[in-house]
Amino acid sequence: MDPRKPDPPALQLARFVPFRLNRLAVAVSEHLAAIYRERFGLDIPEWRVMATVGPERGCTAQYIAGSTRMHKTRVSRAIAHLEERGLMTRVTSTEDRREMELRLTKAGRRMYEELVPLALERERALLACMSKEPLSAFLAGLDSLETFLGLR
Amino acid sequence: MDPRKPDPPALQLARFVPFRLNRLAVAVSEHLAAIYRERFGLDIPEWRVMATVGPERGCTAQYIAGSTRMHKTRVSRAIAHLEERGLMTRVTSTEDRREMELRLTKAGRRMYEELVPLALERERALLACMSKEPLSAFLAGLDSLETFLGLR
């Protein structure tokens, strides 16, 4: 026993669910971000933008901000980087000239097609630490919390 | 149907567990941080330091960094703020003069005693969106993931 280890306090951070969720999310993000960053030179906002726009249809920055819950400035900057790198195009909408229609370029789609299977495989590997039924139960809990917090 | 809503891509971010965990953690943190910030003027690193040191024994910055998984510079700055505000003392250890023994001051303990019940109540309110058994199952999944990622 480390003599400097404090007595169990009234609140143990390691048992406190908000803290645990945050720590878990950081660990999982870092695990994934390694792919985005090292192999594709993307950061998390950029990856989210690409994943949201997807391979097919155009969408707006507003839509991305809403569905990822990122701040609109973060979305704006991520889009700017992706456009500079030639991965995405930004075209003023003819219907509403305040909006920009976003699409992946050919290069962007190539990256997307390569990236998505890797991301899904990492998710699969992570969740493989649970067998089928506990996993379903865990995901159900996730659903409940998201609904409770109005995240969907 | 919003005509600008993109087709379901190969990967739907809203179903991607790493993204969901991150979004959930942010939402829960913001929910809690409102107490820390508005009522006590603490940010999250400061709160974690206070919660880890706890009301009784001294501990070191190193210990806090290890158990909260915060970067040591983040811990260092949080401690500096808490000391400036008179909530915590920092005394060079006699055994190892590189280390600092950290303790809450009387004012720090008062704040801690007031803050902890509020934090636990918020946790309870959050988890009350599930009944007993689903909650156990969810927490078991959390355990599995933490173990898998070496978080404990």
Place this chain on the structure above:
DNA sequence: CATATATAGTTGCGCACGCAACTATTTAAC
């Protein structure tokens, strides 16, 4: 049609963060 209000997106600014480098101290090697 004119004015007010709302919305899409960008930008300036201050701030918190992590990295790398640093100081001070302790421990290990010979």
Place this chain on the structure above:
DNA sequence: GTTAAATAGTTGCGTGCGCAACTATATATG
């Protein structure tokens, strides 16, 4: 005992973030 390596903690610096303010466009009101 001296030198080298390791550890505790702090600080300078570059970066990414959110807020608030801004531009530009669209919509609602009279």
